[in-house]
Amino acid sequence: MNNRRALFVQAVRGPILLVTVGVLFAMHQAGVLPFSRTWPLIIIVIGLLKLIERMLMPQIPAASAGGPTG
């Protein structure tokens, strides 16, 4: 069950990152905050998503090997 959640976070990582990048550029274009000041947020988001994924992963790596298909 946990494994499936981890897979979900993994699948959702790309889209979330895409939305983040889009929002930052939109703010840059609208003159709210320049991208030159907000880009580190992208790294933070990647880090957070990786962290959540790691927390949801099963403890024993061997168990996940055959898991996803089932």
Place this chain on the structure above:
Amino acid sequence: MRPRASVAGPLILIAIGVLFLLHTVLPNFPIVDVVAQYWPYLLICWGIILLIEISVRAIRGRPLPTSGISGGGWAVVVLICFAGLATYEVRRSDNWWRRVGFEHGMEALGDEHDYAVNSLQKTIGKTPHIVIDAFRGDAKISGIDGTEITLNGHKVVRALQAREADFANQQTPVELVVEGNTVTVRCNQAKTGVRTPVTTDLEISVPRGASLEATGTEGDFDVSSLSGNVDISSDNGGMRLEDVDGNVKIDTRRSDLVRCTNVKGTVDLRGHGSDIELEKISGQVTINGDYTGTVSLREVAKPVRVENMRTQMDVEQVAGEIRFDRGSLNAQNVMGPVKVTTHATDVSLDGFSGGLELSVDKGDVDLRPGQVPLGKMMVHTRSGNIELALPESAGFALTATTDHGDIENEFGEMLKQRAQGPGARLEGAVGTGPELNLTTDRGSITVRKSSDEGAPAKQPAAQMRTQQAAVALNAERGIEATSSFR
């Protein structure tokens, strides 16, 4: 079973298709502006669509993809980012690569070779039509008394070898072609290749009654003392016009400065550029385009219309000055009805008559009508403070509403204030007068009495008074003001 591909790809393709279709069907549709401003939302929409798809899959228990976006997908994202930023940068006239002189660097192949242009003179009528076509270089055109056109100038050829430069010089003679009333100044610059660009700087004196029609690719136009119409379009360069009696029409792709002084006819500016300075214009002024620098209008006798990406403004007459800077609009001494719609701009109007219709998306509003009787005012800002200073003698019926914020009132009991959730409402009438309607969704409202320097000084009688009397008057008023505060 392999999961189906995302619906986002086809949807984005359709969106891009619709955008280009709009461009082909409606030629006026500003596709570049729209793309430059809103391209990040494409990424946001794409991301949200993918998120929804993956969530639906997860809830229904279908197999999940290992990653939401494939490598190819990311490549497209990077491509969109580059294309979006590129359109945004290209559209701006003061972007970094122009500031660093990148363009000049590209041109700096070879050496500059100077050549003199043989002086030309021809007798033409009193009111000729002067045409300069596809001109590259600086041109100074001035009207003089008489019926002659005189041309002087010099040429700069950039080339790797002197031989090439000589050849380019021979191919690009400057000619004056007279056909009836039309005089064409031909520089033949298109005859040389890009390897040997020719820049021709000209000084042309023409009969005062002449009209001018010019198109330039690069370089400044300096026009003075003409009584005909002036019509200039330029890809890149500044414009300075002085003492023109006819109508002026200027179209710029990119310009550092457009300055018009003392024009008797209408002034019509369009395109892209940086600064604009208009002064002493007797005709109607229309500015339609994207100017990123300071736009300033002074002493315009007829209606003014300004339209750009951020702002739309209509004014009947400018006795003082209107000034647009990055994110701010200041006007002093204008005749209305004044109509302004703008976003992300602070608006300050000092001395205006004849009513006001103002809508600001995000920005503070500072209004000092200065003179009585007041005109009707409809002021709305979505996010920002409103400050209104009214002469003590003014009569008006006020309604001020803020959804989030406070209201400060200097007119006392006559206006009734009450809280409305996180906001407030102020209502009431002082004497009899027009309706003043102020609303802000988020921000404070201040209604105060203006210090009375503005209103009486505008009456003609006040101008007749001697300086001394005015000083004495002010001192008197000062005492009055302080005593009334006690």
